[in-house]
Amino acid sequence: MQKLVLLGDEAIGQAAIDAGLSAIYAYPGTPSTEINEYVMASKEAKEGRIIASWTVNEKTAVESALGMSYSGKRSMACMKHVGLNVAADPFINSAITGVNGGMIVVSADDPSMHSSQNEQDSRFYGNFAMLPILEPSNQQEAYDMIHYGFDLSEKFHVPVLFRITTRLAHSRSGIERKAVRTQNPISLPENLKQFILLPAIARKRYQVLLSIQDALEEESENSGNNVYIDGSDKSLGIITTGLAYNYLMENFPDRTVPHPVLKITQYPLPRKMLQKIVSECKEILVIEEGMPVVEETLKGILDHGIKIKGRLDGSLPRSGELNPNLVAVALGKPMIKGDDVPSLIVGRPPSLCEGCPHTDSYFALNEAMAEYGKGRVFSDIGCYTLAALPPLEAINSCVDMGASIPMARGAADAGLLPAVAVIGDSTFTHSGMTGLLDAVIANSPITVMILDNSTTGMTGGQPSAATGRLKQICLGLGVEENHIRILKPLRKQHTENVRAIKEELSYQGVSVIIPTRECIQTLNRRMREKFKNKKTE
Amino acid sequence: MKNDIIIAGVGGQGILSIAAIIATAAVNNNLYIKQSEVHGMSQRGGEVQSHLRISSSPIASDLIPTGAADMIISLEPMEALRYIPWLKPDGWIITNTEPFLNIPNYPPIEDVLAEIKKRPHHIMMNADEVARELGSEKAANMVILGAATRCLDIPYEEIEKAIRNFFGRKGEEIVKMNLSALAKGREMALL
Numbered sequence A: 001m002q003k004l005v006l007l008g009d010e011a012i013g014q015a016a017i018d019a020g021l022s023a024i025y026a027y028p029g030t031p032s033t034e035i036n037e038y039v040m041a042s043k044e045a046k047e048g049r050i051i052a053s054w055t056v057n058e059k060t061a062v063e064s065a066l067g068m069s070y071s072g073k074r075s076m077a078c079m080k081h082v083g084l085n086v087a088a089d090p091f092i093n094s095a096i097t098g099v100n101g102g103m104i105v106v107s108a109d110d111p112s113m114h115s116s117q118n119e120q121d122s123r124f125y126g127n128f129a130m131l132p133i134l135e136p137s138n139q140q141e142a143y144d145m146i147h148y149g150f151d152l153s154e155k156f157h158v159p160v161l162f163r164i165t166t167r168l169a170h171s172r173s174g175i176e177r178k179a180v181r182t183q184n185p186i187s188l189p190e191n192l193k194q195f196i197l198l199p200a201i202a203r204k205r206y207q208v209l210l211s212i213q214d215a216l217e218e219e220s221e222n223s224g225n226n227v228y229i230d231g232s233d234k235s236l237g238i239i240t241t242g243l244a245y246n247y248l249m250e251n252f253p254d255r256t257v258p259h260p261v262l263k264i265t266q267y268p269l270p271r272k273m274l275q276k277i278v279s280e281c282k283e284i285l286v287i288e289e290g291m292p293v294v295e296e297t298l299k300g301i302l303d304h305g306i307k308i309k310g311r312l313d314g315s316l317p318r319s320g321e322l323n324p325n326l327v328a329v330a331l332g333k334p335m336i337k338g339d340d341v342p343s344l345i346v347g348r349p350p351s352l353c354e355g356c357p358h359t360d361s362y363f364a365l366n367e368a369m370a371e372y373g374k375g376r377v378f379s380d381i382g383c384y385t386l387a388a389l390p391p392l393e394a395i396n397s398c399v400d401m402g403a404s405i406p407m408a409r410g411a412a413d414a415g416l417l418p419a420v421a422v423i424g425d426s427t428f429t430h431s432g433m434t435g436l437l438d439a440v441i442a443n444s445p446i447t448v449m450i451l452d453n454s455t456t457g458m459t460g461g462q463p464s465a466a467t468g469r470l471k472q473i474c475l476g477l478g479v480e481e482n483h484i485r486i487l488k489p490l491r492k493q494h495t496e497n498v499r500a501i502k503e504e505l506s507y508q509g510v511s512v513i514i515p516t517r518e519c520i521q522t523l524n525r526r527m528r529e530k531f532k533n534k535k536t537e
Numbered sequence B: 001m002k003n004d005i006i007i008a009g010v011g012g013q014g015i016l017s018i019a020a021i022i023a024t025a026a027v028n029n030n031l032y033i034k035q036s037e038v039h040g041m042s043q044r045g046g047e048v049q050s051h052l053r054i055s056s057s058p059i060a061s062d063l064i065p066t067g068a069a070d071m072i073i074s075l076e077p078m079e080a081l082r083y084i085p086w087l088k089p090d091g092w093i094i095t096n097t098e099p100f101l102n103i104p105n106y107p108p109i110e111d112v113l114a115e116i117k118k119r120p121h122h123i124m125m126n127a128d129e130v131a132r133e134l135g136s137e138k139a140a141n142m143v144i145l146g147a148a149t150r151c152l153d154i155p156y157e158e159i160e161k162a163i164r165n166f167f168g169r170k171g172e173e174i175v176k177m178n179l180s181a182l183a184k185g186r187e188m189a190l191l
């Protein structure tokens, strides 16, 4: 069969289609976005009537997937690692309800924070929820393990967490496909009370979850996803998780490691395999991408006399993405490097696109705020966060999606006035609406700017759930109509815009300003497509 | 056979097209590939890079180790230098000489070019100008790819085929333009 060359993300999308997926729900977030985009663009998925949908946030994605699974069908929810924080409630509770159709939650971690606020490790969530975790080491395994993951989910009737990291998500390689499986028919769960987590039922369901833990571990020992590769030099045993295995192998050009190696791609951890490598080897080196999850587990808080090297003892850096060179050093090999970067090289920080509507919104805001001084603008996550950098330097916070409005409210409560929140349209529907309702109920004297560029710009221009609805939403949440101001963020409207913002800054209640102009990138894309369609007509 | 290639440039310059074309040619030649790319901030004028690994045997790491790259293919001179730690001592730099000026503190271009010339193996050309003369500035990336074919262990015809495949949907005119940009870059790399 001709090999398909796919990104790790795309391999997951293709695998899900081939494994009988009925629906995928996702909120965009680097490095997970391409999974859903791939299914959305797939002809096969269309022919199979697979639902591929952007949801308003990650929580509704997991909940929608759970509803699909309740109905007997295979479903998937995809997000970036911080998305799993947002979806933590349904995720943890779906372990208690269990599932009917196979369900996989994909969480894409971003060690080194290439495009994220932190580098949290999703495996903690998997362990927390007591669910099986799959962590493929390469694109082919990602493809194969999605098939396996759905079977695993249906065998044990629990969701499966699928953990990937940036480098696998955004790296391409050849994939061999498996046979296509048909979708599940619709069916109700065997026990119609299973999904009702009233305390009396939840207690029983929790016992069920506890009772399968040994079997899940047994599965990890025997599935073939965790592999013990023997080596004659037992002075060191090496444990790798996920794609760290590749960095180990890169250091042995003939692909044979003299030491025993335990390659882990499935959790709960295979205790017997761990016992074997620990008892046979003098020292253990743990190589894992992300946080030292396995290393800490092995170490425990008491000293068992096992010598364990890894991120905690400094053999590998405590934070950041791994690479073959860091692993070489941990193996005691020399660090090979070309010349140093010449000193004249400077950074090229990202900036708002030429003609971006956000620039004009911030010009107006900066001028309106000038008389109050700096330090009063709470913002959020999106392209508009780039206003933190020169030349705009317009904002003072970016914490988690939706935080801007409640933070402004809190600051206003403290007496820091005026307090301004600046939030993107997609971020607003993701998790800004609840904060705005709080502010309305408290009649907080804050000014909220919702930057409506009709898209989710930062992640590549996916549709925004807010488009065409913002004013209605704000009205519905109780913002007074005469304090909802729609502006056109254009250079020539500048004076007018500054005046409008100043008026609302002096209003002692919630006002919402909505600068509305389409993102230049999506506008150009739309125009190109229009032109193309015209040509083919 | 093994080619470890760093492809560098600025968001929007078309480095991912170069990567995709070499990768397609390699796969059609039954070679193994891994190609890692940086997404996210890249469309907003930031630096973009891709690690492309081609080999006749299976490849372990998605990332090229430092000091191991056979070549750096760059659409921008300063960006070529950013990845010098990855280049092995006898590796090649194949780069455009036209700076992409979207920052206020871009170093003097003569210094940048002088720094590149310090390396034993380099191919430099003003790909923007060459592409402009051929009729489309957008094809600068294909000019550089053409120059790079001098260092790639993939038959030239396979790269041509991959270009036909890559631009095929856009019509014969675009295909021809890109093929002539490729040929011109290859020709100039000998001068």
Ligand SMILES: Cc1ncc(C[n+]2csc(CCOP(=O)(O)OP(=O)(O)O)c2C)c(N)n1
Residues within 6 Å of the ligand: A027, A028, A029, A030, A080, A082, A083, A086, A381, A382, A383, A384, A401, A423, A424, A425, A426, A427, A428, A453, A455, A456, A457, A458, A459, A464
């Ligand atoms: C919980 C969470 N989910 C997803 C992301 C990824 N993310 C960052 S910004 C952004 C979209 C912002 O869109 P919008 O608010 O419309 O602003 P724009 O980028 O269009 O200016 C997304 C999805 C994230 N950082 N956190």
Ligand code: SF4
Residues within 6 Å of the ligand: A351, A352, A353, A355, A356, A357, A358, A383, A453, A457, A458, A519, A520, A521, A522, B044
């Ligand atoms: S992608 Fe759109 S919203 Fe983002 S900076 Fe560019 S023009 Fe602005």
